[in-house]
Amino acid sequence: MQRRFRQLPTLALIATFVAVGLGVLGTAAPVFADPVPKAEIKSRTEALPKRLEGVDVVEHLEAHVPGALSFSDDRGRPVLYDEAVRGTLPTILTLNYSNCPMLCSLQLNGLVSAMKQLDLELGQDYRIVTVSIDPKETTESAHRTKLRYLTQYGRAQAADEASGWTFLHGSEANIRAVAKALGFSYNYNEARGEYAHPAAFVVTTPQGVLSRYLYGLEIHPKTLRLSLVEASQGKIGSSLDRLILFCFHYDASEGRYAPAAMNIMRLLGGAFALALLALLLFLWRGERKKKLGALEPNHLAHGAS
Numbered sequence: 001m002q003r004r005f006r007q008l009p010t011l012a013l014i015a016t017f018v019a020v021g022l023g024v025l026g027t028a029a030p031v032f033a034d035p036v037p038k039a040e041i042k043s044r045t046e047a048l049p050k051r052l053e054g055v056d057v058v059e060h061l062e063a064h065v066p067g068a069l070s071f072s073d074d075r076g077r078p079v080l081y082d083e084a085v086r087g088t089l090p091t092i093l094t095l096n097y098s099n100c101p102m103l104c105s106l107q108l109n110g111l112v113s114a115m116k117q118l119d120l121e122l123g124q125d126y127r128i129v130t131v132s133i134d135p136k137e138t139t140e141s142a143h144r145t146k147l148r149y150l151t152q153y154g155r156a157q158a159a160d161e162a163s164g165w166t167f168l169h170g171s172e173a174n175i176r177a178v179a180k181a182l183g184f185s186y187n188y189n190e191a192r193g194e195y196a197h198p199a200a201f202v203v204t205t206p207q208g209v210l211s212r213y214l215y216g217l218e219i220h221p222k223t224l225r226l227s228l229v230e231a232s233q234g235k236i237g238s239s240l241d242r243l244i245l246f247c248f249h250y251d252a253s254e255g256r257y258a259p260a261a262m263n264i265m266r267l268l269g270g271a272f273a274l275a276l277l278a279l280l281l282f283l284w285r286g287e288r289k290k291k292l293g294a295l296e297p298n299h300l301a302h303g304a305s
Contacts, residue, residue, distance in 0.1 A: 057198045058183035063210050065181040071131070071170035074142040081178065084129045084166050085208045090231035091127045093202040095184055097134035097195065098141040107199050110218045112152050117221040122153065123164025126228050130167045131178050133186060133195055137169035182210065203227045206235075 067082030085091045092111070096104040108130075120126060132142060146167045179186065186197035201219070203212040211231040214223065 055187060055196050055198055056185050057200050057213065057215075058185075059210075059213050060181065060183045061210055061213075063181065064208055065178055065210075067208065069170070069174040069177055071168035071174060072139060074139060074146045074167040076139040079166070079168060081168075081174075082208065084168060085127075085204055086206065087127075088206050088235075089125065089127050089164075090206060090211070090228050091129055091204045091208075092228075093182070093204055094128065094130045095133050095179060095182070095186075095197065096130055097132040097137055098145040099134060099137075099194075101194055103197070103199060106217045107201075108149055109152070110216070111201065111224075112149055114219040114221045114224045115153060116155075118225055120225065120228060121155070126164070126232075128165040130165070131175065132167065132169040133175055133179065133197060135170070135172040135175060139169070142167040142169050203231045205231045205233065 065081055065085070067080060067086070069081040071079050071081065071084070073079045073084075085093065094108070094111070096108060098104075111128075115122060122128065130146075146163075146165060150163050150165060182202055184198060184200070186195055188195050199215065199217055201214045202210055203214065205211050212227040214227060
């Protein structure tokens with residue numbers, strides 16, 4: 001009885017730590033900086049260059065693009081938009097065109113560079129659909145552009161016929177319908193014979209739902225990977241990817257995944273509770289062994305008599 005009584009304060013103390021730890025971790029809230037004083041806020045008032053007026057992206061997350069829009073692919077075959085993006089894999093959707101003098105090349109080069117650093121395979125884990133914003137795009141030019149980027153990608157699995165990358169071209173009306181559904185606005189500069197357009201990609205779910213917008217000429221491979229895993233609803237990627245997605249959320253202002261404070265606190269709280277539970281179990285088993293060890297000589301003594 002004396003030994004058992006001495007052990008109780010230790011167990012009670014540990015139990016108190018568990019309760020306090022769970023209380024602290026479960027109720028902690030992220031700390032936010034004070035708002036910037038209005039006097040320190042500086043807004044841009046200068047006008048945009050004329051050819052960039054109206055070029056913008058308004059995100060339409062969780063929306064759909066009308067699926068019955070008709071296009072032709074880079075083989076000249078008729079394809080409905082839905083046929084190109086719906087299935088079992090997430091899709092990276094791009095608006096570019098073959099005769100773009102610079103931006104499209106920079107944009108797609110950056111995408112391919114990020115793809116090459118992934119262990120996900122184009123055509124097996126995700127697809128790409130490029131819709132040309134130029135209604136004068138031809139099947140031949142679309143096919144040449146596709147081959148150029150597949151060669152740059154350089155993986156044997158991405159053979160032309162089953163590469164998972166589809167280039168679509170079609171009428172002005174259908175192109176504009178896709179762009180409107182995505183929230184993309186662009187202009188045609190007649191003097192220069194080129195389009196001014198945003199540098200952005202959209203990741204869609206296998207059901208064609210707009211899941212994530214990625215901006216810029218360089219995409220961080222980890223951001224691209226997490227966007228694809230998130231859009232696939234956990235069907236591709238590893239358990240570690242899903243754990244990272246639990247602890248991180250996409251920060252549109254930064255263009256990357258940033259820590260989600262509350263989820264991290266919950267995860268740490270759960271790990272803390274499990275660790276202390278394991279410690280309690282270890283101490284209980286040790287106490288039980290000592291108790292059985294103390295009883296064993298008495299049994300031997302009774303047996304000898």
